[in-house]
Each structure stands twice: as C-alpha cells, then as structure tokens.
Amino acid sequence: MPHKKPQNLEIDNLDIQILSILMKNATTPYTEIAKELIVSGGTIHVRMKKLEEMGVIKGASLEVNPQKLGYDITAFLGIFLEKGSQYNEAVKQLAAVPEIVELHYTTGSYSIFAKIVCHDTNHLREVLNEQIQSVKGIQRTETFISLEESIRRQISLD
Amino acid sequence: MPHKKPQNLEIDNLDIQILSILMKNATTPYTEIAKELIVSGGTIHVRMKKLEEMGVIKGASLEVNPQKLGYDITAFLGIFLEKGSQYNEAVKQLAAVPEIVELHYTTGSYSIFAKIVCHDTNHLREVLNEQIQSVKGIQRTETFISLEESIRRQISLD
DNA sequence: GTTGAAAAGTGCTGCGA
DNA sequence: TCGCAGCACTTTTCAAC
Numbered sequence: 435m436p437h438k439k440p441q442n443l444e445i446d447n448l449d450i451q452i453l454s455i456l457m458k459n460a461t462t463p464y465t466e467i468a469k470e471l472i473v474s475g476g477t478i479h480v481r482m483k484k485l486e487e488m489g490v491i492k493g494a495s496l497e498v499n500p501q502k503l504g505y506d507i508t509a510f511l512g513i514f515l516e517k518g519s520q521y522n523e524a525v526k527q528l529a530a531v532p533e534i535v536e537l538h539y540t541t542g543s544y545s546i547f548a549k550i551v552c553h554d555t556n557h558l559r560e561v562l563n564e565q566i567q568s569v570k571g572i573q574r575t576e577t578f579i580s581l582e583e584s585i586r587r588q589i590s591l592d
Numbered sequence: 593m594p595h596k597k598p599q600n601l602e603i604d605n606l607d608i609q610i611l612s613i614l615m616k617n618a619t620t621p622y623t624e625i626a627k628e629l630i631v632s633g634g635t636i637h638v639r640m641k642k643l644e645e646m647g648v649i650k651g652a653s654l655e656v657n658p659q660k661l662g663y664d665i666t667a668f669l670g671i672f673l674e675k676g677s678q679y680n681e682a683v684k685q686l687a688a689v690p691e692i693v694e695l696h697y698t699t700g701s702y703s704i705f706a707k708i709v710c711h712d713t714n715h716l717r718e719v720l721n722e723q724i725q726s727v728k729g730i731q732r733t734e735t736f737i738s739l740e741e742s743i744r745r746q747i748s749l750d
Numbered sequence: 751g752t753t754g755a756a757a758a759g760t761g762c763t764g765c766g767a
Numbered sequence: 768t769c770g771c772a773g774c775a776c777t778t779t780t781c782a783a784c
Binding site for chain 2: 751752753754755
Binding site: 751752753754755756757758759760761762763764765766767 | 768769770771772773774775776777778779780781782783784
C-alpha cells in the first residue's frame with residue numbers, strides 16, 4: 435500500500451517548547467532539554483533537524499555587550515529618500531557601512547529605518563556626515579540616540 | 593614580594609578574532625577556531641572564560657525566523673510621554689507586553705522607542721489599542737511597519 | 751600565558767519496539 | 768515514529784613549559 439511520506443512539516447507543542455528553551459540559552463545541552471520535557475535526547479535531535487530543514491532556525495549567534503567593546507552609542511535613524519524607487523540602490527550603498535546593524539524599508543514618515551552602533555558621538559557624526567548623508571537619493575535623516583536599552587529579548591512563543 | 597594579580601582585563605587582538613568568528617556562527621567548535629588562529633584549544637577556552645567573566649559575552653541565543661512561526665509583522669513604535677519622568681513607570685508596564693522585543697529611552701521627538709513583533713495587522717492593532725495606548729503617561733504613538741528587513745547583522749569588530 | 755593530552759560530557763547514528 | 772545504546776566528537780581540566 436503506497437503511502438505518501440508525511441514529512442511532518444508541522445510545528446507542534448514540543449517543538450515550541452524546545453525552541454523556547456534554546457532561545458533563552460542556545461548552549462543548553464540536548465540531554466537537559468530532554469530531561470525537562472520528559473522525552474529522549476534522540477527526539478530532541480530529530481526535532482531540531484526538522485526545524486533546521488524547515489528554515490525555522492536560522493542559526494545561533496553569540497550575544498556580546500557592545501559597550502564593553504567600546505561601542506557606547508546605539509542610535510536609530512529615520513531616513514528620507516527623494517523617491518521611494520531609490521530604495522534598492524540606497525540599501526546597496528548603506529550595506530557597505532559596517533556601523534549599520536539593522537535596516538528596514540518602512541511605512542510611515544520615513545522610507546528607511548536603520549539601527550546603528552558607534553563608538554562615541556564623534557564617530558556617529560562621522561558616519562552620518564561622511565557615509566550616510568552622501569548616499570545618492572537620501573534627502574535627510576532624523577537621529578534618535580538610545581540613552582538606555584530597557585528591554586531586549588526574543589519573541590515569546592506562548 | 594607582594595604582587596597584584598594582573599587579571600589581564602584587557603581585550604587583545606586574539607580575543608577580537610575569537611569573538612569575530614563566534615559572532616558569525618556561535619556553534620563553531622573551539623578546536624576549529626584554534627586551528628584557524630594557530631593556537632591551542634585550551635587557549636580559546638581560557639580566553640572565552642575571561643570574556644565571560646568580564647561581561648563581554650552575554651550569552652548565546654538561537655536565531656529563529658519569526659515569519660516561519662507565524663509572526664509576519666515587525667514594527668517600530670515612537671512613543672510620546674506626557675512627561676519624561678513617567679519613563680520608569682511606563683517601562684514597567686510595557687515590559688509585560690510580550691510582543692515588545694526591544695525598548696529604548698531616546699533623545700529626539702519620541703521619549704520611548706520600541707520594536708514590536710506581531711502575527712498580523714489585526715494582532716498589531718490589538719496590542720496597540722489594548723496594551724500600549726492604555727499605559728498611563730503614554731500620550732500617543734507613531735507606528736512604522738517594516739515591509740522588508742534588508743540588513744540584520746552584528747557590529748563588526750575590525 | 752600557552753601547550754598538549756587525558757578525562758568527562760555531549761551529539762550523532764543505527765537498531766529495535 | 769520514538770527510545771535506547773554505542774561511537775565520534777567536543778569541551779574541560781591539569782601538569783608542564
């Protein structure tokens with residue numbers, strides 16, 4: 435009796451619980467997760483492999499404290515473009531600015547929204563004046579400097 | 593001759609190189625890093641321990657694809673407070689909103705700047721109306737919905 | 751501070767239920 | 768499909784340089 439391989443491309447409650455634990459601490463051993471969720475270590479492994487194949491898991495990255503590395507300024511940038519159609523070209527040039535850690539195409543007042551990390555205010559001014567304002571199509575920018583990061587977390591999967 | 597323990601609380605070039613590799617892929621084995629930087633595995637371990645003690649490394653977290661988990665909307669929120677002094681109280685209440693993944697106290701037009709992740713536009717509207725607008729001290733908000741996340745990376749350590 | 755190797759723990763694979 | 772057990776690999780520790 436031919437039977438189509440189920441593939442099981444659904445995310446069930448167990449998957450969510452595994453992700454939930456690993457999103458808090460990616461170094462949690464599989465055996466410990468297994469103990470906590472009362473399944474075997476092999477099961478965790480199978481689920482993780484499935485989630486990776488599905489593209490749910492992009493990878494694991496080390497979280498560093500930018501301030502301890504001499505990056506004291508985090509700022510948000512609202513960027514106005516002359517024309518919305520210049521977006522792709524602008525992004526290409528902005529990608530070459532290493533201080534930009536996040537960049538979005540947004541609705542609302544601004545065309546582009548960016549997050550930027552700099553050593554100090556001088557560094558920020560340099561990047562703004564020399565790297566960003568000179569990009570073709572960028573009309574002007576508004577800067578919001580973060581004085582305090584009060585919340586920083588991942589989405590909760592409940 | 594009494595001699596103060598050096599502690600070696602400086603970050604040298606080797607530390608930077610180790611961090612650089614692990615920030616791209618936190619699952620890189622120490623042995624492989626050691627080979628690449630031509631030092632022993634034990635050295636990598638000692639350095640990592642030092643960096644953790646110094647607080648440079650906050651931890652490792654799994655990066656997931658929010659869209660694959662049904663979170664399709666990423667938005668930025670500029671929040672106006674009636675008085676800046678209401679910040680601490682507002683943060684306390686906003687911390688209880690799980691959809692908020694980042695929150696900053698900023699200079700510029702807004703008092704608070706937040707990043708929020710929702711399932712869909714309805715979910716976003718619900719969170720805005722029921723959870724955020726009701727917080728005491730919040731005057732009004734401006735929403736910037738991300739239509740495309742073009743850049744997402746860590747600071748480069750060069 | 752670094753090295754190299756030994757010891758402990760974890761991740762992976764195949765067999766059985 | 769899941770769980771168990773053995774093997775390979777990584778992390779950790781430690782004495783010596």
